[in-house]
Amino acid sequence: MAAIRSAAISAAALVALRGLSLRHLAPCLAAPPRAATSAAGKMLLRSALLASASPAFSTVVPDSDEALAEPSVEADTETELSKLACPICYYPLVSSIDHQSAPTKSDSSLECSTCKKVYSSKDDYWDLTVSAGSAEYSESMPAATELFRTPLVSFLYERGWRQNFIWGGFPGLEREFDMAKAYLKATNGGVIVDASCGSGLFSRLFVKSGLYSLVVALDFSENMLKQCNEFIKQENISDERLALVRADISRLPLVSGSIDAVHAGAAIHCWPSPACAVAEISRVLRPGGIFVASTFIADVLPPAVPVLWIGRPYIGQITGSNIFLSEAELEDLCRACGLVDFTFVRNGFYIMFSATKSKLVK
Secondary structure, three states: OHHHHHOOOOHHHHHHHHOOOHHHHHHHHHHOOOOOOOOHHHHHHHHHHOOOOOOOOOOOOOHHHHHOOOOOOOOOEEEEOOEOOOOOOEEEEEEEEOOOOOOOOOOOOOOOOOOOOEEEEEOOOOOOOOOOOOOOOOOOOHHHHHOOOOOOHHHHHHHHHHHHHHOOOOHHHHHHHHHHHHHHHHHOOOOEEEEEEEEEEEEHHHHHHHHOOOEEEEEOOHHHHHHHHHHHHOOOOOOOOOOEEEEEEOOOEEOOOOOOOEEEEOOOOHHHHHHHHHHHHHEEEEEEEEEEEEEEEEOOHHHHHHHHHHHHHHHHHHOOOOOHHHHHHHHEEEEEEEEEEEEEEEEEOOEEEEEEEEEOOO
16 A cells, blocks of 8 residues: 555655665665754754654754743634635635625535635535536546545545655654644744645644634545545544635635645645645735645655656656655745745655745835
8 A cells, every 4th residue: 555655756756666665765764864954944843853852853952941832822713714715716705695794614605706606515625626516527637636536545544544654754743743833833823724635634633733713624635525524523623713625736715815824744746736836825825924845855865866857757747746856946946936934854755844925025
């Protein structure tokens, strides 16, 4: 099962071509990681890296106990889904009942305030894709995208599939979440989007942390969102601060400049066009909003890098997965989309990075 998942991710695409297994690369993962590129990045990671330090990650002692504080949201819960927008024209969605008020979870359908297209609730989630409601039209997506839409992969994702990422250098769910919280601390109390949320691993943790007024769990896979909803019920998690949304990462159904934070765990390498996706994330982030993501980088196998430079366009066309070969590529991508202050932490194939939406200059 790990081999199937490995074929869908960037670093493992390399391994599949060379006939190897990520498990055989364990000695490579013991190499010390490269630290965050700026002092600000190091400060953001202090509390997270202190909590459960291991030889594979650098440890930085926080200046005071205040750095460890994680205050819960004190503001009123954002129960109205006022951040949702039509993926066609980007104007806010309104209740289809009175056509004026902001949508709420009690609505059975939402309407675009401009083009008047109606988007219906699917019980488990809101379908806010461009083609929602189409009777005849359909289109196929890249192989990696279609793979995650299957019921089997959605069922297995938290039942062994995601856990296998440890062989690529991923530090484990708790460590990843602590690191993400450290990067996102400045956005506590706001609205966060968990992009390509899968079965809701991090979405549920964001809700249970109480750090955000609203968590938007967003994915293109219908079955992933259904699985997420099942876990929410099993864990008795209140959905008061949670909205499940089916959407295309390259056409986000969110009001421009309305989102405080976007998180994307182990996802960017599966996006058909990372450039279009990051541009959309930049569009929906408010000035000063933060984007945090994790993915794989294949530069831990230096002899293969020249081959990958040549072959990765063809790999991407066939599988729909993207191979990143350096931190500089991700930084350049963020900068091109209006995101600044790029910082990162590395371990083997694994990288977690953060970038901020540039603030308006008067």
